[in-house]
Amino acid sequence: MEKVDPDILHVHHLDFRFPPTYLERNRLYEDVPIVTAVHGFHSIKFTDGDLQKNMKSLISSNLCVAENLILNSTSVEKELEKFFSESLDKFNFYTGINAIDTNKFYQTSTDSNNTDNLLYVSRLEERKGVYTLIRALGKNKQQLSEFHCTLVGEIEDRARVETLIDRFGLNNTVSLEGRVPNLRNYYNSADLLVVPSVHEDFGLVYLEAMACGTPVIGTTGVPKEVIPSNDVGYRAEPKNPQDLYEKIKNSLDKNWEYSKIIDHAQSYSWSNKINEYKQIYSRLSKGRPIDIAQAK
CATH class of the missing domain: 3.40.50.2000 (Glycogen Phosphorylase B;)
Structure with missing residues (x-):
């Protein structure tokens, strides 16, 4: 100094x-x-x-x-x-x-298909809600159309995650990616980002996904200014698999105005x-x- x-x-x-x-x-x-x-x-x-x-x-x-x-x-x-x-x-x-770096996170063209692509980006641990997400999908998989959920992030307890995936018969619909070098491609390939954290001091991943035009689901533990309205995403109750499933279903059925999602992210x-x-x-x-x- x-x-x-x-x-x-x-x-x-x-x-x-x-x-x-x-x-x-x-x-x-x-x-x-x-x-x-x-x-x-x-x-x-x-x-x-x-x-x-x-x-x-x-x-x-x-x-x-x-x-x-x-x-x-x-x-x-x-x-x-x-x-x-x-x-x-x-x-x-x-x-x-x-x-967020909007020169790094932005919308690109992606190939569409008939599968609903869900994305989770965070550490795979209890506080970040990954087990709530797996339970929400497992308990309601019959009510969802074709879907795939990609889990991206460091895994705190891989055996526990894999056991829960296996218990709900999600081996063919949930995949573990670990850490990845280019999140932009994942955000753009996703129809929905789902990170049901119990608590976030902020939550950059939600805005990064929105900058790519992807709607998000967090929880009421995420600051309101990050997910301010249902125009950009939903806030589910923490540790509530059924409420999370309902928010996922509503999101996948919704006709989003993607320009509103991107505009909100651009403000950050x-x-x-x-x-x-x-x-x-x-x-x-x-x-x-x-x-x-x-x-x-």
Whole structure:
């Protein structure tokens, strides 16, 4: 840090990365503002016992001197209010600045066929809803027309996934791809992205799919701004296979206005979000707050 002369310091996360940045700033650049990007509170939300207690204490201490925050989504904002309501008057914050690369994710022409192609893109683990998806398909496979579901992502417990697929007789209709290098081709080949996560701080995969013109299904655990209406997708109840199946069936039967889906994703393009960053940095460099009402 001694080799640069920054106007602003931008640090990611409020846990272990924050204290060194804060201390070095005070040592070298006392008047330079710090802005901290908050991607979520998984270290509290999905832990317990002493670990949860220690992480909450660390983040609480950091919040007292954090000054300026950029929050991932309204979901993260609600968690901030839930876990640290006593600290809300100690900093300024701006909500919602995630973006996708629309030069990488865009609609291409694909060959159509009579099979309904479902796509799941995420880690194959309980929290991401992959078992809920398999159960939804398995319990209702007779009610669905010809379909195929492709599961893309790292597999936490391959044996468990394969056992559940086998139990429901889905070996010929559900395939495991693991990690793949080019998601755009998968998004464009899919009729529907289905990722029924219990919780998402944001959910980039939904917007990546939408940028390719593919409607999506998440859950009510996905921030509303990501799936704001049934024009772009549906939000099912978490851990509810029957509700998920009904959302899948409705989606496959629906005549989508694909331009609306793409337009929503485009609003999260980096070209748009970079302008928001510029406004935030400009305000900070002039000693002005970045709260959501004033930053725009």
